[in-house]
Amino acid sequence: MAFKYFLEILVLAVCVEFGSSIRCYECNSANNSMCLNPTIYDTETVQKYLRATSCDHSAFLGPNPPAAKQMFCRKIIQTILHKGHDAEVRVTRGCGWVRHHKDCYKADNEDHLETVCQCFTDDCNGAMTLKHSLVITFISLGLILLKYY
Template sequence: MESKLLFSCVAVLLMFFVNQGTGLKCHQCSSKTDPDCDDPFYYEDNPGVVKTEKYLAECPADDGNEYTLCRKIFQNVRGESRVIRSCGWEKDESRDCYSTVLEEYNTYVCQCFEDGCNSASMFSLSLAGIVSTITLTYLLN
């Protein structure tokens, strides 16, 4: 009887120390409201070090979505550019980056799959994609 009680107590204590697992961590911010979110996100003299980790957070687990990727979005809305870093759940199987061009706004979106991977500069993600998005923006205006 005592061994069962001891075993139960040890099992309960172990539950407090066992890592329950953590979800994906992505930078989550928008340069529209947080200027530090904009590029360059790294120090110019030390490109391997992000300027801030304050936006790096675990993706939400309680909103019904199963987050499997980080996203970085370059968006141009009526001539105003911004960077949006977020968690995502809809994976594009055919490509890591894509662009959309509409009348009111243009976006260039890249997805990645490791913790904090959406800190990369858009230029390191794809210079051609950014240049084409900006060019189309000016052509449509």
Template sequence: MKLSTSIQIFVLLSFYFLTAVYALKCFQCNSFDNPECLTLNSNDTNSAHYKECPKSKNATFCRKIYQQIDNEEQTERVRRSCGWIVHNEAKDHCWRSDTDFKKERNCQCFDDACNSSSRPEYMLHAYLFAVIVFLIYV
């Protein structure tokens, strides 16, 4: 492989990985403080609750905790936040942690706003195809 081809490959791959770096964004709120937190949808990215995760925590996923508290009102609470310690035993990324006085469902997801990725997988395939074609014809 010629040196110029190696440099071209390096530049192309560097460009891809530089553009692939982004900070995770999750909804961050608690319905105890803000009732709007109960009804947020994954496409509500204009919401004030949709924020970049703190870099100091090295967040790797978004978390949603739903609680139904056994009191006279049967209170519902939702807490949304960034997470940094993955619960590996979670089936389908969710698990229950009920007690005598509350029912709780915890979920973790790994994309912005717990919806589709900001870099769709088909874009990676298209990029790799373009690199291969470039290398063949240059």
């Protein structure tokens, strides 16, 4: 009987992430070319060279992030227009705190074009997302509970 409860606590401890902050990739293609398109790299390389950060500890936010706002992940693609030169594309991934009413939107300024996308799950602004991990966790937990009850 004690083993059953130990197993349930162990499954919960392994599968449930504590805390309320979201984890996002944080990079700028100006100094990390992998930030442009991480989908062309394997998972191990992305994990090694593309920094993921907890949004409550984001370098871009400083020491006191806006606590009243719910943080999210954001990806910004900028096409910088240089007069007389080729356009330059830059990608910035990081944490956001001022939401837009659309998940993705475009901005057109005099010197650059911008596409901004926001998302609300861990590492969603990177190459690969684990959308099904929560479903798999609950199915596994359900199967374990069915076996022991």
